[in-house]
Amino acid sequence: MNANQIINMLLRMFMRKAVNKGIDMAANRGKSRSEMTPEERDQAQKAKQTAGKAQKLARLARRMGRF
Template identity: 55%
Template structure:
């Protein structure tokens, strides 16, 4: 394994982690509808929690689908 391959491997790992953080932040923002936690009512917090749970279930489903095909 040469230096170029090692660098590419590290760049891919870092890029993947940054993309995952960005996607998770975007899903959380969409679930909260742009409001801060302090501004939300208990009902809105529960709805946001359910939306995040649904997004996680969707991600798991996509992973399973990729494995099948």
């Protein structure tokens, strides 16, 4: 592997973590789990599941777009 590939790999890893943290923050609306009511926790969990499904569908759409 050359230096460019290593830099791209590290950049992708960082961006993936940053995007996932942003999705979690949006699902939790900026609150920690200890600050949430049980209803808010359920809603945050459902929001995370919905975001995960959207990510899977986006990956599938990108794959289908290649053909």
